[in-house]
Amino acid sequence: MKKNLIDFISDKLTYWNGGTYSNRNDPNFLVPKASPGNGYRLNFGNPKAVTSFILMIIVMAILIIGSIVIS
Numbered sequence: 626m627k628k629n630l631i632d633f634i635s636d637k638l639t640y641w642n643g644g645t646y647s648n649r650n651d652p653n654f655l656v657p658k659a660s661p662g663n664g665y666r667l668n669f670g671n672p673k674a675v676t677s678f679i680l681m682i683i684v685m686a687i688l689i690i691g692s693i694v695i696s
Contacts, residue, residue: 645669 640648641659648656649670654677656668667674 640670 638659640646640651644666646656646659646666647669651668651670653668654671654674655665658664658666667678669675669678
């Protein structure tokens, strides 16, 4: 059965919310952005992606605080 364009777009955009992607049923850590060819986003439905995002924020905070303390 062939889907029409509206159903296809609706299925693709269901898990996109405000520029973030969250789908617990999708095992991918990174997913292509909603507009193809523009890179990848973290799948916040995947616990590994959430953990890595938190670690990136912590590392950036340490680097910023360290640069302020050193100067």
